[in-house]
Amino acid sequence: MSNVYPLLPRLIVNSQFIDDFLTAEAPCCALGLVEERKQTFGVLALRLERVIPEEYTRTGFSFGHSLYGNADCVVVHFGFHFYHYATFNLLLNPNNPVVRTVLNKMLETGNYFIFAVDPKGSVTAFRSELGEDDLIELKNNLPLIQNAKTTDAQYRKTVALFERNPNLSGQMLHWVCRDNVDYLDLSQHRLELNPVAQPDTPKNSPPEDLFESSLIPCEDCGEWAAQLLFADDSADENVLEVCAQHMARQYCEINVPTWIIGEPLGPPGFDTKTRVLKVWPNREPIQLKTANEFNEELEELLARHCKRGDETSQDQAPEDQQIQWHPISMLPTFTFMVDGMLEESMVQLDNLRQAVAKPYVLDDATLNRVFDLYDKQLDDQRYFLEQFSRWQQDRLSAAQTQEVNRLIKQSATLKEVNEEILQIANSIKHETIDQILAMDEMELAIAVLSGKIKPTML
Incomplete structure (x- = not known):
């Protein structure tokens, strides 16, 4: 899961890139650059055939990538999964200057933006800090991406095979605006995207299904160590219980210690009491804690997350990793x-x-x-x-x-x-x-002659 969140910055993009992207056939996706506060970041722009309801866009999505093929023919796959809504897929030829420039920028900054453009022309902007796992995977694959010699014919063949996959989860996006490196120039044709705030949710009307979440990695091993769910519109304890039930699937699958954090019971500050409900791996009663008290508890958990070399930790697992039974x-x-x-x-x-x-x-x-x-x-x-x-x-x-x-x-x-x-x-x-x-010509010929691979598979 990516730590993606909506935001309202002033963003600068190349106007020619945006104009051509908006005229391309949907559903489609393009790679480009965006400027925020005089810093340049990579951007992936999605233009969809339907409007994604706000209750789904406000929680962001998971973003992942993988490589297809071998050293001679590499294709990059990006997947975008809007939680509880839809999945979208994109295949890119890494032997493309736009792709290499944008991926290098993502690794250089550790950040990227994603624009979701709906049929009405409205843009929802997301910004994500790459998690440690994403950085490691991208860095490991970067040599293959930079040295790829994939031809257009090989790319098209791989796309065709991918689209014929009956187990394909989600919708395929067309890769557009791919051959013009001028789209990456932000020194001219500058277009400012002005933010528009969304209306506030009424205090007595909490989100029905979705709540903001944050995954916290261990600084030593990079794995997820804790998860926080935020019930910011919690006027009473019932909203925390609603969050616990609706987000149960998520925190059970992620399987790290998880807390639900309510809104401050007074002026926001480190010494203001807040309702806190621990829901995984063991369920605890709702407690009132200050931010300082909770942060101290969280830091202790992170400190002992992967101390596997400690003799005492070998004899007994940390309390938060032991099986806890529920009422x-x-x-x-x-x-x-x-x-x-x-x-x-x-x-x-x-x-x-x-x-x-x-x-x-x-x-x-x-x-x-x-x-x-x-x-x-x-x-x-x-x-x-x-x-x-x-x-x-x-x-x-x-x-x-x-x-x-x-x-x-x-x-x-x-x-x-x-x-x-x-x-x-x-x-x-x-x-x-x-x-x-991955087979060489001899291996492939033997596989076909032996019947292991049918000619229709090629």
Whole structure:
């Protein structure tokens, strides 16, 4: 998940770039540069066919990248996922001066902007600081990107294969404004994008589904160590509970210590009390803490995050990493998680069953994500079943007993589905498009003659 947030700066762009981008056929995406406070940053501009509702744009999105092909033919993939709404994909030829300039700028500054332009011409601007994981991955891939010799024909072929992937998640964006390096010139044709503030949310009307979140990395290892959710419109404790239920899927999947922070109970300041609710991995009562008190607690957690060399930490895991069991009041949250995971797993299973006959439509990165996600879900299953078993030993109402028994059956079905997903993924992992492109001519000929690869796959 990217730490992306909406903002209202004064931004300078190249007017010719914007004019040509707005006349290109949607849905599309282009790379360029933007100036903020006399600093230049990379920008990815998305122009979509429909308006993304504000309740989704205000929480930002996750942004990731991967490479396709081998040393002779490399294509860059960018993915944009607006939480709970839609996913968009973009393929770029790294043997392109615009691509190289923008990616270099992103690494140089550690920041980038994303413009989401809707059919009405309105622009939502996002700015993100690259997380440590993003920086490492981009830096590791940068030599391949800079030395890529991918031709236009190879790029088009890769795009065609990518679009034929039946398991493609999300909509494909056309890459436009790609061949004019003058678009990167901000010394002339300067256009200022003026910010427009969004109306404030009424105090008695908190967001229905989405809340601002912030992931905090460990300074030593770079992995996520904590997550904060902000219920800024919390007039009472009920809003924190609403946030806990609606964001449960997110903080359970990320699986790091998570707190929900309410609004200050008085003038904002480090000594002003604030409602704080810890929801993961163990649920605690709502507490009143000052920013100074909470920051001290958070710093202690970060300090011991990856001290694996400490003898005491080898004998006993930190308290925040031990399994914590939840009261029956968390039953609706587990219902939301288990039913949601099963629904998504059924869709993925159907997609993979269709891919068995043509595994070349998949790439290594996609299968690696499948392995990571569903291996983790199988680990979570054991935790869920133990939690349900503990609840069965409590004194439950008839409705609670019925729901716990149903969740046990749902979890068993989820386990079977996830195991089949991993079995299929494992059976086709050597036949992906990346594996085919990595073969030399002799290996490819032997694979075709032996029937391992069908001629229609080429």
